[in-house]
Amino acid sequence: MSEQTHAESSTDTDVVLEDTSNHDQIAIETSGEVGEVLLELDHVTLRFGGVVALNDVNFQIRRGEILGLIGPNGAGKTTAFNAMTGVYTPTEGAIRFKGKEIAGIKPHTINHLGIARTFQNIRLFPEMSAMENVMVGCDARHKTSVVGVLFRTYRVRPSEEELPESGIRRSLAKVFGISRHTLEERAGRRRSMELLRFVGIADRAHELARNLPYGYQRRLEIARALATEPELICLDEPAAGFNPAEKEDLMGLIRRIRDLGHTVLVIEHDMKLVLGVTDRIVVLEFGQKIAEGSPEEVARNPKVIAAYLGEPDDAA
Numbered sequence: 001m002s003e004q005t006h007a008e009s010s011t012d013t014d015v016v017l018e019d020t021s022n023h024d025q026i027a028i029e030t031s032g033e034v035g036e037v038l039l040e041l042d043h044v045t046l047r048f049g050g051v052v053a054l055n056d057v058n059f060q061i062r063r064g065e066i067l068g069l070i071g072p073n074g075a076g077k078t079t080a081f082n083a084m085t086g087v088y089t090p091t092e093g094a095i096r097f098k099g100k101e102i103a104g105i106k107p108h109t110i111n112h113l114g115i116a117r118t119f120q121n122i123r124l125f126p127e128m129s130a131m132e133n134v135m136v137g138c139d140a141r142h143k144t145s146v147v148g149v150l151f152r153t154y155r156v157r158p159s160e161e162e163l164p165e166s167g168i169r170r171s172l173a174k175v176f177g178i179s180r181h182t183l184e185e186r187a188g189r190r191r192s193m194e195l196l197r198f199v200g201i202a203d204r205a206h207e208l209a210r211n212l213p214y215g216y217q218r219r220l221e222i223a224r225a226l227a228t229e230p231e232l233i234c235l236d237e238p239a240a241g242f243n244p245a246e247k248e249d250l251m252g253l254i255r256r257i258r259d260l261g262h263t264v265l266v267i268e269h270d271m272k273l274v275l276g277v278t279d280r281i282v283v284l285e286f287g288q289k290i291a292e293g294s295p296e297e298v299a300r301n302p303k304v305i306a307a308y309l310g311e312p313d314d315a316a
């Protein structure tokens, strides 16, 4: 879908981004130091038959940063995303996440290791509510097995806050414990609602995803990705189709996502947004890295300017 079509479909979105003051429930625990290498592409080449989509590409994503991946159409940005998230296996080279080789590993395993993504073309479960879409993400983190869910076999002693407020259920829970699945499900519900609030769409939590306005769907995708508690979240053109006010809100949201403890990688054509929100930028052209640096360095790099002069629509 073109940017124009997105824009038309988002005019009636009426999106309100709320900020919640207490993010304890959705902040993530990270194991490493801010600034250390989190993900690394090491001489990655990826060919599709005769097309070299990535040609000997090297770059690193550091923990705690917002990294922009930019380049004209066909530069290889989405292919790089797909290689990092297990959709494609590089023809040559290595991709390491927290020092572990992940090239060729299945997408759901990579997600479990701590990388989540959103898609250029929104991919939600249209017949599920917004809340349920996010709960699917939370479920991916649960420990209970299918047998445990069916028979509620694994029971745990609940904390005071987890006990039902009063009555026989409270007494029974004290004696027999509560199934871990039940506790996980309740925690998942609370967390999902908090995430919907965080991205600013809690007012329509119980509506089917397919009935949500475009701007809400885009934010719902982000909430669902965050629900898997990723250390690295990759956003593929999150501002596509947004009007200037929505883009401004999105920049705030991206910063707040980083403040929760996530590292953020963003592919985006909107240069104002990329220059305004990122700490560093990597530029690809024809599958090769042509520049890397701070937004200021990249913006005055002659190779980058030349690449974008060839693509006036994207440089806007």
Ligand SMILES: Nc1ncnc2c1ncn2[C@@H]1O[C@H](COP(=O)(O)OP(=O)(O)OP(=O)(O)O)[C@@H](O)[C@H]1O
Pocket (backbone or CB within 6 Å): 048, 051, 052, 053, 071, 072, 073, 074, 075, 076, 077, 078, 079, 080
């Ligand atoms: N599955 C595929 N099979 C064959 N060629 C592909 C495939 N995916 C991507 N390509 C080619 O690889 C090159 C890089 O494409 P890619 O989609 O990664 O670029 P991009 O920078 O994300 O572009 P855009 O900004 O338009 O989304 C292009 O020449 C594209 O046609």
